[in-house]
Amino acid sequence: MTIARTSPPAKLNLFLEIPARRDDGYHEIDTVMAAIDWRDELEIESIPQPRIELTADWLPSVESVAGELGLDAGAGRVPELLRIPTDDSNLVVRALAAFRASFGVKTGFRVRLGKRIPAGAGMGGASSDAAHAIDCAAQIHQFDNVSEVLHGIASSIGSDVPFFLATADSQSPMAAHATGRGELLSPLKTCPSIHFVVAYPSTSLSTAGVYAQLNVPQQPVSSASFLQAFRRGDRERMGKAMMNRLTEPALKILPQLNELLESLWQCGLQPCQLTGSGSACFGLAKDAEQAKEIVKRLETELQPGVLLRVAQTVPAATPIEIEPS
Numbered sequence: 477m478t479i480a481r482t483s484p485p486a487k488l489n490l491f492l493e494i495p496a497r498r499d500d501g502y503h504e505i506d507t508v509m510a511a512i513d514w515r516d517e518l519e520i521e522s523i524p525q526p527r528i529e530l531t532a533d534w535l536p537s538v539e540s541v542a543g544e545l546g547l548d549a550g551a552g553r554v555p556e557l558l559r560i561p562t563d564d565s566n567l568v569v570r571a572l573a574a575f576r577a578s579f580g581v582k583t584g585f586r587v588r589l590g591k592r593i594p595a596g597a598g599m600g601g602a603s604s605d606a607a608h609a610i611d612c613a614a615q616i617h618q619f620d621n622v623s624e625v626l627h628g629i630a631s632s633i634g635s636d637v638p639f640f641l642a643t644a645d646s647q648s649p650m651a652a653h654a655t656g657r658g659e660l661l662s663p664l665k666t667c668p669s670i671h672f673v674v675a676y677p678s679t680s681l682s683t684a685g686v687y688a689q690l691n692v693p694q695q696p697v698s699s700a701s702f703l704q705a706f707r708r709g710d711r712e713r714m715g716k717a718m719m720n721r722l723t724e725p726a727l728k729i730l731p732q733l734n735e736l737l738e739s740l741w742q743c744g745l746q747p748c749q750l751t752g753s754g755s756a757c758f759g760l761a762k763d764a765e766q767a768k769e770i771v772k773r774l775e776t777e778l779q780p781g782v783l784l785r786v787a788q789t790v791p792a793a794t795p796i797e798i799e800p801s
């Protein structure tokens with residue numbers, strides 16, 4: 477049976493304002509998301525049985541990721557923080573089930589998920605996995621011109637999912653301005669290549685929990701200045717206009733995040749902030765060289781206990797490799 481392989485990327489929210497609370501339990505957001513080269517690995521195989529099977533493992537190994545985070549993964553024990561659900565609470569399983577229902581597909585899928593992106597980090601890892609899974613499924617079944625249906629499935633799975641879908645013409649943007657609850661996307665065509673240092677502090681945060689702590693601002697900040705600087709590739713003005721409205725509510729739940737932000741700031745990552753609802757933080761580096769040097773320095777200061785990576789902007793949807801049966 478046909479196999480599809482791809483490498484779903486994570487995202488960072490470079491700008492995130494929340495202008496209003498809605499009646500349906502969601503919030504209106506005004507955000508600029510950029511995809512980065514911190515990636516999971518996804519392999520999807522079509523199988524004759526009418527079910528979805530999923531296995532998930534950490535890459536390069538659970539011991540190695542646990543070691544960086546200062547967690548014990550001895551004797552085959554997977555630390556709580558690194559447990560990835562393989563039932564229908566995994567967004568990949570939910571997205572593929574919705575795909576089968578939408579298109580009346582009778583056959584099933586076997587999925588192998590290799591995780592590198594931490595969960596509950598605000599990096600959209602599960603969302604990206606889900607979006608790429610339905611893109612893979614559409615390619616396996618050779619469904620053309622289905623981008624609207626895929627977009628519908630994606631937004632039913634989660635607000636961040638549509639960002640990671642391939643666009644109709646496959647020219648996936650590296651960044652997008654997202655509004656509504658996150659599903660209304662305007663691709664940003666001229667995304668400057670930016671380098672970041674990203675830090676995940678070995679604690680996850682629940683997105684719903686962070687939104688629940690938010691006080692919606694009376695005078696929301698517009699993304700206009702950030703967007704203008706971003707389109708011009710003006711790093712300095714971009715840095716001045718970056719913000720994340722979810723920082724304050726996330727800090728109410730996890731005050732220790734302040735120390736991590738302070739460490740990034742002290743290393744010269746100015747500005748630095750949370751991505752999405754946290755718990756991961758990131759800082760804008762001047763270039764790849766500075767980002768590498770800062771990671772080296774932080775590794776000695778912060779590890780074990782914090783996952784640290786240099787990251788760079790990449791297209792939000794990654795090409796899919798098809799291995800015919």
Ligand SMILES: C[C@](O)(CO)[C@H](O)COP(=O)(O)OP(=O)(O)OC[C@H]1O[C@@H](n2ccc(N)nc2=O)[C@H](O)[C@@H]1O
Nearest residue numbers: 501502503505634635636637657658683684687752753
């Ligand atoms: C924080 C962000 O990552 C920024 O990109 C997103 O807004 C979150 O998107 P997501 O993880 O895909 O969130 P969803 O799975 O759609 O929603 C999870 C929960 O977060 C809250 N939520 C999410 C998105 C939104 N625009 N308003 C909300 O209030 C709701 O309580 C919702 O029940």
Ligand SMILES: Nc1ncnc2c1ncn2[C@@H]1O[C@H](COP(=O)(O)OP(=O)(O)OP(=O)(O)O)[C@@H](O)[C@H]1O
Nearest residue numbers: 566567595596597598599600601602605636683752
């Ligand atoms: N494919 C998946 N990979 C990792 N975690 C998953 C996956 N599917 C479901 N989950 C569960 O979803 C929860 C949140 O994971 P996710 O990676 O979406 O968080 P996040 O990085 O905060 O995302 P977002 O930025 O969209 O809020 C975790 O508790 C995890 O157990």
